Amino acid sequence: AESEFDAYREELGAEAGGAGRWLDVPRIGDDALAATSGSGMANSVRVFRLVWRDGNATASIAANGFEGRLRLADVLELVRKQQRRIAAALVTD
Numbered sequence: 001a002e003s004e005f006d007a008y009r010e011e012l013g014a015e016a017g018g019a020g021r022w023l024d025v026p027r028i029g030d031d032a033l034a035a036t037s038g039s040g041m042a043n044s045v046r047v048f049r050l051v052w053r054d055g056n057a058t059a060s061i062a063a064n065g066f067e068g069r070l071r072l073a074d075v076l077e078l079v080r081k082q083q084r085r086i087a088a089a090l091v092t093d
Contacts, residue, residue, distance in 0.1 A: 001056045005031055008051040008060065010036050015049065023072060029054030041079055047074045081090055 012022075012035045018039030029052045038046035044067045051060040059082060063075045 001053050001058050002011065004058045005051065005053040008058065009033055012049060012051065020047075023048075025050065025076065028052040028079055029057075029059075029086070031049075034072070036072070040067060042067060046070055048072060050075060051091050052079070052083065054083065055084050055090050059083070059086060 001090040012033055015035050015037060018037070020035045023036055025032050025034045028050075032050065033050040034048065034050040035050050036046060038044055045064050046067045047062065047064040048070070049060065049062045051058065053059075055059060061075065061079055061082065062077065064073075
């Protein structure tokens with residue numbers, strides 16, 4: 001999972017170094033990264049990509065929506081729901 005997470009880091013780094021930027025995100029699992037891209041103009045599309053690792057599992061979410069209408073907080077809500085499912089599965093394994 002750590003090597004897969006590192007691969008995600010490289011992939012997101014390329015995006016963040018291009019037209020995107022890194023985002024600060026709260027702790028999710030053991031490690032988490034997030035990047036976003038978009039023009040910032042009204043009615044343009046904003047893309048958020050979040051990846052995280054919890055134990056031996058990695059997960060990612062990509063979400064896009066209109067600038068100013070889709071917020072990082074909206075995407076984090078989805079991430080937290082998925083993380084709860086992952087954490088529950090890790091406990092039962």
